[in-house]
Amino acid sequence: MPESEANPEMLACQMNPDGILAVRLSGAWLCASGAPSVEPVRQALAARGARQVLLDGAAIVRWDSVLLVFIRAVMALGRLAGVPVELRNLPRGAAELLRLAEAVPGRAAGAPAALRPAWLARVGAGAASWWAGSLATLGFLGESVLAFGRLARGRVRWRRRDFWDIVRNCGPAALPIITVISLLVGMILAFMGAMQLKLFGAEIYIADLVGIGMAREMGSLMTGIIMAGRTGASFAAHLGMMQVNEEIDALRTMGFDPMEFLVLPRQLAL
Numbered sequence: 228m229p230e231s232e233a234n235p236e237m238l239a240c241q242m243n244p245d246g247i248l249a250v251r252l253s254g255a256w257l258c259a260s261g262a263p264s265v266e267p268v269r270q271a272l273a274a275r276g277a278r279q280v281l282l283d284g285a286a287i288v289r290w291d292s293v294l295l296v297f298i299r300a301v302m303a304l305g306r307l308a309g310v311p312v313e314l315r316n317l318p319r320g321a322a323e324l325l326r327l328a329e330a331v332p333g334r335a336a337g338a339p340a341a342l343r344p345a346w347l348a349r350v351g352a353g354a355a356s357w358w359a360g361s362l363a364t365l366g367f368l369g370e371s372v373l374a375f376g377r378l379a380r381g382r383v384r385w386r387r388r389d390f391w392d393i394v395r396n397c398g399p400a401a402l403p404i405i406t407v408i409s410l411l412v413g414m415i416l417a418f419m420g421a422m423q424l425k426l427f428g429a430e431i432y433i434a435d436l437v438g439i440g441m442a443r444e445m446g447s448l449m450t451g452i453i454m455a456g457r458t459g460a461s462f463a464a465h466l467g468m469m470q471v472n473e474e475i476d477a478l479r480t481m482g483f484d485p486m487e488f489l490v491l492p493r494q495l496a497l
Contacts, residue, residue, distance in 0.1 A: 238263040240271050248277035248310075250301065253286030256294040265300045272308045280305050285316035294321055299328070374484070374491045383487045393496040397458050405453050412449055413441050454497070462493055 237254045248271050271277065282301060287294065298314070298321070305312035314322070344352070377383050420436045466489060469475050475485050 238267065240267050242271065242277060246276070246278040248272065248280045250280060250282045251286065252282070252284045252294070252297075253288075255289040256287060256297070257289060257291050258293050261293075263297070265297065265304060268301055269304055272304060272310060277310055280310055280312045281315065282312060282317075283315045284318065284321070287318060290318055290321060294318075295324055295328070298325060370486045371490065371494065374486045377487065378491065383491065384483060385488050385492055390492040390496065393492050396461070397454070397496045401454060401457060404457065405450055408453055409441065409446060409449050412445055413437050416440055416445065458497065 237252060237256065239251045239253070241249045241251070243249060248268070250268060268280070272280070280301065282298065284294075298317075302312045314325070317325070374383065417433055417437045421430060421433050424430050424432060424436075466475075469489075475489070478485050478488055
């Protein structure tokens with residue numbers, strides 16, 4: 228229903244002698260019955276010079292989103308006029324929704340898109356990123372070499388039980404998936420070889436082709452690929468979660484070197 232058809236008894240504005248504009252809401256504030264316009268509040272703020280707006284909802288019987296829209300409009304008028312708006316006796320659900328609405332900041336409408344930097348700037352940024360990554364990789368390799376040196380001198384602090392658990396995960400636990408993948412690759416290699424050797428009547432060499440190819444080349448290659456994808460991803464996820472949970476910082480605080488305690492056992496297990 229349009230605002231002009233709403234019941235005017237739902238809204239009453241009164242200026243107190245101390246300069247407080249009292250806005251009293253009553254009745255049922257529903258979409259089906261419409262809502263009064265905020266124009267009386269605007270006119271009262273402009274003509275009477277109120278120093279505060281007091282919005283009282285003690286007489287509200289029923290309400291829905293229309294009430295929230297009206298209250299937000301009154302609060303916007305108060306901000307424009309530089310007048311504080313105080314809310315009293317609002318329904319509990321309406322007060323909670325207004326608090327959530329005020330807590331979420333609005334988006335900046337029509338924000339200009341970021342300009343793409345020039346090609347020289349992109350090349351420079353890429354080179355700087357590559358250099359930083361190279362330094363980080365060299366630093367990691369250097370720390371690994373130093374950790375292996377301390378291991379050779381017997382000065383490494385780690386947990387041997389964790390090391391054997393990592394060995395089990397990298398070895399026996401990874402054997403089934405590696406076996407299945409190698410079997411499937413061997414079957415594909417046998418089929419492709421049979422199709423080609425059949426042209427020369429040399430099908431008898433299919434077993435030699437598959438056996439020698441899988442044992443010398445494809446076996447180690449597939450094992451390395453699967454280990455990098457399975458075990459490497461598991462290590463990355465585990466250490467990344469420890470970094471997020473600040474467990475690595477806790478190890479440093481207790482005097483443990485993360486390179487010795489976390490990285491070195493995994494490198495030895497692989």
